[in-house]
Amino acid sequence: MNRRVLITSPQNEQVKRWKKLHSKKGRLQEQALLIEGEHLLLEAHTASVRFEAILVNSEKADAWRRIEGRLPMDVVVYELAPAIFDALVDTETPQGVAAVISIPVWPREAWLEKEGDLTYLLLDAIQDPGNLGTMIRTAQAAGVDGILLGKGTVDPFNAKVVRAAMGAIFRVPLIQMDLAEAIPLLQAHGVTIVNTSPHAGAYHFDYPYPSRVALLLGNEGRGVDEKHLAHVDAAIKIPMPGETESLNVSITSAILMYERIRQQFQGR
Template sequence: MKHISSTKNEIVKQWKKLLTKKGRLQTKRFLVEGEHLVEEAVRAGIIKELIVREDVQVPGSWKKNAADLITIDESVAKVLSETETTQGIFAVCEMKEQTERLERGRYLLLDRLQDPGNVGTMIRTADAAGFDGVIIGHGTVDVYNSKVLRATQGSIFHLPVIMMSLDEAIQDLHELGVFVLGTALRNANPYTEVENLGAIGLIIGNEAQGVAPELLDQCDGRAYIPIRGKAESLNAAVAAGILLYHFAPVD
């Protein structure tokens, strides 16, 4: 077992690079923090290095599923942590091999979503609602951002999350006979009037601008969620949750 006490250690510097999008893309690895996320990563079998503060006890099953177990001092834990109070538990994980091959099913498509909490919550909700995958379009926040990861609560390890052009995704879904539904305020029907056809591609757009017009033009239909009170709009993740459960698999 290796122990690291200095924040200037070269290995620590490599870990810190995983806190940046550039570092993650270069290595195809990312860092998760906290007992719950690490446990989910263990179950997914993607941990390369298990990193724990020296006073933290970890289950034996974690050790068996990690390539390396490394203990660290409190000072190193503080450097790696992106939370106010760290549990002192981290893991370096390997990104899943990217695939752009879609199959007929239910997909949530995200168009230029910027808020990490919203994106993570949508991934988690899509998982809970029984969707088959989430397609991340260009311009959407990095799904391996620590805030996104925390908001997914581990669902990112269970549900296929596919990075690809939404133009290509819509074309692929159409070829598979999947109905593509865009969310919009104009020239749209109330979501309750849209039949649950089973296979669907549901597009949620940027928090301020909505779904790009060029994508809406490719959709088979448009839907909106009626506002009953005086609120101007719904939070994007809340709106996605309503729609995801409306178009969820029927028991």
């Protein structure tokens, strides 16, 4: 049974530490993040993420009882006064249960040194948390092997990204790395770099995806940085007969990832 600790003061040292997790700097210093809600806690546990603390609103014990037996039993449960709990989470209608967990770390061999077919996303300065979270969630559904987050990309452990990803951040390798370093490294491992361009000669459904491919997607406003485009192996385009200027980057990524799946399934 979990040991329980009651906290009623906002000046408690643990509370002060947890508040630091609201910032990227604090998360990096502590190598931890705060997640909220039954679904995310269960997803984190299923993915074998290490729990450091479980936080419960002392007036919403039902939320904890619903999942108590499905979470680690060796983690301290902190029962917080409602005002303290609500100040720690950033949802408008908190469910009453949260956790501090270790930031997932993906070793090099988990993404770079795999053999056989591979699919990666390379993200250049994606700034909208909702876009990034949606892309991570879609990448998990599509079986993507890893996501490389280039300079200028929003912190993947930002609370809005975590919510939008719906637990996928615990399962898809997320590697924060300068794409100027990542692209030649991937190419050295036989990975073809592909991006979208309205001037490309082939539509995305006519381009035969190689067995090892990385899809390069750029910033919502300016697209992919020119210095990265110079090293792209192939460009494709998505037809837009409605003459829309561009698609949302998360929609673009989904179209490309699922064309990859279609080709893989068709080749079986």
